[in-house]
Structure formats: C-alpha cells, structure tokens
Amino acid sequence: xxxxxxxIAKNRLSSGEVVIFPTETVYGIGCDATKDMAVxxxxxxxxxxxxxxxxxxxxxxxxxxxxxxxxxxELLLAEKFWPGPLTLILKKKKISKISPLVSNHNExxxxxxxxxxxxxxxxxxxxxxxxxxxxNITSETSVTLPEDLNPFFKENILIxxxxxxxLGLESTVLKINKNIIEILRLGSLSxxxxxxxxxxxxxxxxxxxxxxxxxxxxxxxKKPLRMNIKSVNDNEGxxxxxxxxLFSKVFNLNLSSKGNLEEAANNFxxxxxxxxxxxxxxxAVVPIPNIGLGxxxxxxxxxxxxxx
Ligand code: TXA
Ligand code: MG
Numbered sequence: 001x002x003x004x005x006x007x008i009a010k011n012r013l014s015s016g017e018v019v020i021f022p023t024e025t026v027y028g029i030g031c032d033a034t035k036d037m038a039v040x041x042x043x044x045x046x047x048x049x050x051x052x053x054x055x056x057x058x059x060x061x062x063x064x065x066x067x068x069x070x071x072x073x074e075l076l077l078a079e080k081f082w083p084g085p086l087t088l089i090l091k092k093k094k095i096s097k098i099s100p101l102v103s104n105h106n107e108x109x110x111x112x113x114x115x116x117x118x119x120x121x122x123x124x125x126x127x128x129x130x131x132x133x134x135x136n137i138t139s140e141t142s143v144t145l146p147e148d149l150n151p152f153f154k155e156n157i158l159i160x161x162x163x164x165x166x167l168g169l170e171s172t173v174l175k176i177n178k179n180i181i182e183i184l185r186l187g188s189l190s191x192x193x194x195x196x197x198x199x200x201x202x203x204x205x206x207x208x209x210x211x212x213x214x215x216x217x218x219x220x221x222k223k224p225l226r227m228n229i230k231s232v233n234d235n236e237g238x239x240x241x242x243x244x245x246l247f248s249k250v251f252n253l254n255l256s257s258k259g260n261l262e263e264a265a266n267n268f269x270x271x272x273x274x275x276x277x278x279x280x281x282x283x284a285v286v287p288i289p290n291i292g293l294g295x296x297x298x299x300x301x302x303x304x305x306x307x308x
Pocket of ligand 2: 133134142
C-alpha cells in the first residue's frame with residue numbers, strides 16, 4: 001500500500017465519497033461521519049434500512065472524548081481493548097458534529113478505534129470520524145478478503161487492499177448499563193476475553209431494540225445452510241471443524257483441522273464465500289463448540305441458516 005493510495009482515499013472521503021478500507025475484523029465501507037449527504041449515500045449503497053445505526057471509527061481516544069461522554073467503566077474498556085475489535089455505544093455531546101443519520105437521530109452512537117496500520121493512518125489524516133458498516137450489501141456475508149467483495153463495490157469504489165483481515169469476525173458491540181456490560185452483538189472480542197481484564201457483570205442482550213442490525217436473517221450466503229449437522233447429504237458442501245469423519249461428495253473445507261476457534265474465526269467468511277461459489281447446492285456445517293469465539297460463530301451460523 002503506497003502513501004499515494006491513502007492520500008487518494010483521504011481526498012475522496014473529504015469530498016463526500018465512500019471508500020472501502022481494511023480493519024482487523026472485516027473490511028469496512030466508509031464515509032465522512034459528519035456529512036449527511038455522504039452518510040445517506042452509504043445507506044443507499046449498502047441497501048441498509050435507515051433505522052440500523054452505523055459505527056463511527058476514530059483515530060484515538062482523545063477524538064472520542066471530544067464528541068462523547070465516557071464513564072469509568074467505558075474508559076476502562078477503552079483502555080484495555082482499543083485499538084481493537086470493540087465497539088462501545090456512547091452518549092453523544094451536543095457540540096458533536098457527527099451526523100444524526102449515523103444513529104437514526106438517537107444520541108447513542110457506536111464508536112470504535114480499529115487496529116490496522118493503513119486505516120489508522122487514514123483516520124489520523126482525515127479531520128473527521130469515518131462512519132462505516134461492514135463492506136457487504138445488507139443481509140449478505142461480511143468480507144475479510146477484497147476478492148470476496150460484491151462485484152458492484154469492486155468496480156465502483158476505491159479499495160485499500162491490505163489482504164486478509166487478521167481476526168475475521170466483526171467487532172463486539174457493548175453498551176454499559178449501570179456498570180453492567182451488555183453485549184448487543186457478539187463479535188471478535190469474546191466474553192471470556194473481557195472477563196479476564198474486567199470484573200463487571202456481563203450479560204448478552206442481543207434482542208435489544210438498540211441493535212436492529214441483529215435481524216434474524218443476516219450474514220447470509222446465497223445457498224441454504226444447515227448447522228449442527230450429523231451427516232452430509234449428496235448435494236451439500238461441507239464446512240468442517242476439527243477431526244470428524246464427515247465428508248462431502250461435492251466440496252470440503254475445514255475451518256480448523258486442529259479445532260482452533262481463532263483459526264476458524266479467521267477462515268469463516270472467506271470459506272462461506274468459497275462454498276457459495278462452489279458446485280454444491282446447499283451448505284452443511286458441523287457443530288462448533290459454544291465457547292469463546294465459538295459463540296460468535298454459532299450466532300453467525302444461526303442467522304445464516306434462518307429461513308424467511
Ligand atoms: O467490526 C466491525 O464492527 C465492522 C468494521 C468495519 O468496523 N463494522 C460492522 O458494522 O460490522 P455493521 O454496520 O455491519 O454492524 C454494526 C452493528 C449492527 O448490528 C448495528 O445495529 C450495531 O452495530 N450498532 C451500530 N451503532 C449502534 C448504536 N448506536 N446502537 C446500537 N447498536 C449499534
Ligand atoms: Mg454488517
């Protein structure tokens with residue numbers, strides 16, 4: 001990645017255009033969070049309902065403090081996990097110039113400092129936070145490799161290509177409620193990882209109305225998907241984990257033959273893309289242990305397998 005490409009991205013963002021950029025979780029499609037017109041364009045490109053708020057990405061904690069109130073617990077989380085795969089829902093100050101459209105006119109906004117060298121440089125060069133959802137069309141799968149991006153995005157939008165994302169699952173979205181940590185969306189930061197650093201009670205509250213992004217059908221491949229399978233049908237491609245005796249006659253992938261959940265998280269979205277492109281008619285996924293990142297993987301699989 002050359003300095004020139006980052007400069008071009010900066011100029012496009014500054015003139016209200018959108019840019020696709022890498023983060024340690026998944027690729028993002030972003031714009032100037034303070035420009036209503038640009039945020040509107042983002043919703044349109046992603047085909048995203050306006051009531052589903054968008055995360056704002058910042059270069060550093062100082063910039064977040066200028067725009068948001070931050071209490072003791074929030075500060076502790078920020079210090080332990082930023083830059084990194086944490087999104088904190090914070091209360092916006094009146095003086096903030098962040099567009100009300102990023103949060104459907106709500107004063108609570110999702111904030112995050114991503115851990116990726118290129119994007120950190122971009123964020124430090126622009127004079128505004130970058131509003132960015134994951135770089136996929138609404139309800140489709142997130143993207144961890146630029147080659148998996150939607151063809152329309154590939155042809156029409158500048159992409160800062162930094163190869164495969166380091167973690168592979170989206171950020172964990174947290175809201176602090178009377179010192180209790182509420183997980184609004186499971187993500188790359190597991191409950192266990194938070195527990196190791198912070199003593200506060202943690203509850204998973206993915207049904208919260210605050211996160212309409214948690215629609216049941218989400219992260220969906222184009223093909224029907226079955227999870228927790230015990231046998232594979234003839235027309236199914238297999239997404240395996242660890243060492244099972246299962247085998248597909250059409251297409252086989254293993255998220256991690258060693259049974260490592262970090263490796264599985266890292267491969268997950270790319271493998272779903274590969275299965276979607278393979279000759280199989282349906283996708284069958286073996287059980288994934290429901291611990292640590294396995295909880296996030298099972299959450300994504302549940303939404304992927306949801307039938308309307
Ligand atoms: O890792 C990530 O979080 C990636 C990268 C690009 O940063 N972004 C991402 O954005 O996954 P998106 O828009 O695909 O998912 C954001 C989730 C949605 O479930 C949304 O409802 C929730 O965060 N969210 C965003 N702002 C919120 C807010 N103000 N209140 C409650 N939930 C919010
Ligand atoms: Mg998304």
